[in-house]
Amino acid sequence: MTCSNHTMYRCNKLGEILKEKYISQYKFCKFTGLSMSTISRIINNPKANITEDMSLVISEALHIGLDDWHYWRFNDLYAPNGFTNKHLKLLDKEMAIYNVSLVYQPYNSNNAVNICTKRERIRREYLNANMRVDMAGLPEMTIVDFDVMSHHNNLTIEEISNFYANMLRAMINFAREMGMYQLKYYTKNFGAQEYLACHLTRHDQVNFPSSISLQNKRVAKKLGFRQATLSGNLLPNFYVMTF
Structure with missing residues (x-):
C-alpha cells in the first residue's frame, strides 16, 4: 500500500511484533485462522500486499492498531521519469x-x-x-x-x-x-x-x-x-x- 503521492509505501513489521510477544508463527496461525503460508509471506516480505480484512484479523489478534505494526518507507523506485x-x-x-x-x-x-x-x-x-x-x-x-x-x-x-x-x-x-x-x-x-x-x-x-x-x-x-x-x-x- 502506498501513500497518496506514491513517494512512500507502507511496510509491515509483523515478524518483529510476534518476536516481542513471544508468539510463534504456528500459534499465531491458530489465533487468526490464517494459513501458515500467508503468515510466512507477510513476515518475509515487509511490502507484502495485505487485504483490509486480513489486516483487521491480525490487528484484533494482537490487540493493537493497524499503525502499531506498520511503518512508512520512502519508495526509491518512484518513477516520475517513466521507464528508465x-x-x-x-x-x-x-x-x-x-x-x-x-x-x-x-x-x-x-x-x-x-x-x-x-x-x-x-x-x-x-x-x-x-x-x-x-x-x-x-x-x-x-x-x-x-x-x-x-x-x-x-x-x-x-x-x-x-x-x-x-x-x-x-x-x-x-x-x-x-x-x-x-x-x-x-x-x-x-x-x-x-x-x-x-x-x-x-x-x-x-x-x-x-x-x-x-x-x-x-x-x-x-x-x-x-x-x-x-x-x-x-x-x-x-x-x-x-x-
Missing part, C-alpha cells in the same frame, strides 16, 4: 522468475515502452507488449498491447492463458514497485490473434479468440483486477487494479 533503465531492470528481475528475458524500446520521453522477448524462436510462447505511464496526476500504468505469440504448433488455449497469467503477475509486481497508483489492463487486445490462432491445436482454433479472452478475464479477476466502469457502466474488456 533503473526501473526496467526491476522488470527484468520479475520476468526472470519465469525464465523470460526482454528487450526494451522506450520512447515518448520514457513514458512508453515497447517490449519484446529475447530468443523468441526457441521459446514455445513469447511476449510482445506495450506499456505507458501517466504521471500527470496519480501515477498510472496502462498495458496497451499484450500479445502472446509463437513459432511452434499445437499450442493449447490453456498454455497461452497460463503464460499470460505469469506475465501479468510480473507486470503487477513491476507496477507496484514503481509506485504506481493504478494498473490498467485491456484483456482483449490481440494484435496478433490471427497469427497465433494458426499455431493452436485444431480443436482450440475453433474456440479462439473467445475462449482465450474469457480465460484472460478470469485470470485478471483472480489476480485482483476489477472490471472498470464508465459513467456507472461496466466496460467489458477493461480491468484495473489499485494499489
